[in-house]
Amino acid sequence: MIKLDLIIVFLVILFILISLYKELLGATFTFVIAVTVLGFFKILSPGEILNGFANEQIAVIILLLLLGDIIRQTSVIEALFDRIFKSANNYRSFLSRMTIVSSAFSAFMNNTPLVAIMMPYVNNWCKRNDISPSKFLIPLSYATILGGCATLIGTSTNLIVNGMYVDQKIIPNAASLNIFEFAWVGVPMIVIGYFYLVFFGNKLLPSNPDLLTDFSQNSRKYIVEAEIRKNSHLIGKTISDSGLLTLKGLYLVEIARKNYKISTVLPDLIIQQEDLLIFAGDTEVITEMLHAESGLTLPSVGMLNKKKQTEVVEIVISHNSTMIGKTVSEIRFRAKFDAAVIAIHRNGERISSKIGDTLVKAGDVLLLYTGIDFYSRSIDTHDFYFISKVKDFKKIEAYKIWTLLGGTILIILLSAFHLVSLFMGLVVLLMVVIAMKITNPKELYKSVDYNLAMIIALSLALGTAMIKSGAADLVADILTRIFLPLGKVGLLFGIYIITSVLAAYITNKAAVAIVFPVSLMMAANMGLNPVPFVLVVSFAAAANFMTPHGYQTNLMVYGPGGYSFTDFFRVGFPLTIIYMFVTVFILRVIYF
Template structure:
């Protein structure tokens, strides 16, 4: 029976790798199917499957995300950034401040909302200073990743590893990871990463605006549809006479006339009433199409064009959005978010067909016309992130700022001193901010990332199955036999390399679930201390710079920065190699 269990576990691992790499079922459902199979064949008991949901670290991760989102809601970080960054002059100065402040904050606050808040400032600063956003958005993501690796709570990956440390039974005397166990590698790498990006980011990153590619003769951001309305001044004019050329920031890519799609025009091409014009253009020029003087109607706007006040905002679809694979029409932006879609940008692809019928993908950048209720309806949403927005400046009450921001930092500080558990500290803060009505208690469930909780809990169950059946022992035995002749350093390096490659292509949480039990088993077999083998997995999974799908902040900047996979690899592989060398060298010096 034991041999059969081993076969089942290997089959499940193969299924997970294929499903996540091919994006067949999504991460949460992939792990659910995998653990269900393990339970069905008796590899795991129901108690072992459900044990992960009682893990303290899952609750800590959820509470940190809730507090991070609450801080974003009351605009504490946003106001702080608005006072710091506009004073910066020059590319190097702005980049330095990104690294310093985002890296520093990310060590103690969840880095995803930090990047979401910072993106509008990077975008607007780039525009004002005539610098491509692609020179700054990727360093923004990397700064958040580097800072998150400095402490236990900087990234959810570190907390997931800590949860596995608590659940493991190979080393009964092994203590949970402490707040600053990561500092001795994370902080030096924060400095090294700062220097690397400061001196090489401008050279290695492309000068590329978030453009609509695949449209000949244009490098514009968005695709937008407009119809020549009745009595329009454009009727009967040629394209040149109409002033709709590229010189005004709009490139006419296609004209849909009846059932015909026309893509090639000469200078004498005459516009007619009812023509649907598909443009590629900048956001400001697209906003100008809303004016009555344009002679055009945006079909999607409808009655919202009569609003006395509305904002044109840019959003990017998040990596775990429920909107993915839904058409724009199915999403119903108007009913759900008090907004309508104006235009869309899909990185590296031509957006074809009617915009209302286009199915959304992660990383899509969308231009919305938003009403007054947009912010209240979307501020708790995790389906997309705001890139650029026009809204009234909010000045939150001081008691909200001190209660939320101060309370969170106090809980973290007391936990670092081992005076109170982080779980209890964060729980007290959440209760207090609800009593004082800093946030609405009824809105809290909307902000919980249930998919993340399911993935983490089931990852713990997978780790239990690998250790219980001896699969982790087998894999670690093969790894040891190959790399041990080169020394324990080679074993650590091999674990780091395997973890970072898996994290780059199947998500870091899945990589941790697969490699952690193997790493800890290798430490037990070699008779070495377990802590460095736990930390190396955490660093390799969290410090992921190779692909946009390796870390959520990478995916957030992927579309807005106009990047492709090669851009990430070009600047990411040297930093990954440096991180691996520094991590292995420091852990070897400290523990062996």
């Protein structure tokens, strides 16, 4: 007879799948509700719910994020990139260097800030060489994913799986995975992925118009509002006489006049004071509107126009931004970041509302007019990432940089040889960094992704509930019956496919939380080595190439590259299939 606990757990899992797929509540709140329900029905005790927050791997993830952000602020990576990419003079040369460097760095640091740092280099190089950035941005994201899968610390997914493996009770006294245990699959896939991207990527990737330099080919990408200022020389002129219809790089979409819109703008329409003109255009022409002689004003700019030092920058909204679902006005860019939103791009979608009333979505590209304090106010934010560089990072003495980088490498090596735990090593290094005043301890909290920590901790609690209720055992038994006729390899293929599909559409953290206890139970029931069943879940969840929403770096490049959903699937699906076969083959050779 099916127990009530089992029914509740399956209903909670169904709720998680629907909520994340439909993007109803957001990942964090979805897991909060799910675990709260499990606690209310006493499937989980309060101690079991809170146990995840004491997990060592969560602390390691937070420490790695802190150190990665400190390294980013030193500008040492940018200096290195300047040297590496300076002499790249053709498509394949730049792509090769970008893929190798990105993969190598992402094996030891968080790939999200790495992509944020790399995007300006890609855009600037593409401008100089007249090549679309869409030929590089997907490979950039994929390269960091490939590199991140090669080590335990390369991606938070690997650390989550390791934390769940150490904490589980199915296989007593399970030892933590080695930092380079993932390299047996990860390193060969970096090599295979490199050749795939370099030799086949150009054929599969689209050549979309560059949003920064070739906007005139698709004039509905950026939307900007301009108001007819008082005493403007345009007042009283017809649209035709004003020259607004012949501006290169700008297209007059409509005019908002008092309480109504003029959607069909005729050449003989007379311009009036306080008319709000809606344009679609490129960045260079938009910035020319800031000059007094244009007769136009950008209403969102206000007093920023009077500041001594200002810049126009481009940002992309992150996947876990607190701005998502809020209007531009509600975000209060000027108060928080000393900046004003002057234009929005949403991957070719027509935005009909006023900029101030537009709801922000993940992947939106915003054009900001910024004051001198913008960089200092936004350097630690997780709400958006830069596409173009604002200013140079602060300079730090060379010996401090070498202490930071050398200390990071030393801790990784000591941890690999089990001489020092990764957690203690990172804590000591962080104390040294603070003592040397490389970073301000009062600002460290801004680098912590609290949503990520919450999701990971609650994912561990969900895994515990699946094991306690018998849900993991039941699903494991069903999957074993389905895939066992294909042998042990068939079991690994089955787990990989299920995890990969779930990760592509409901986030990799949720996929791990659901599939990991099932995979481990399958290994325990059959008396097999659990390690390959642990690793296959991690690789399938982390190596997510098929959808823009499957991995945060995919979403970061989605808007700036002008990609569609099918672009990711066309390039990512073959790579996913290759990764699956390589993973299963290598795990079989090593562990079976």
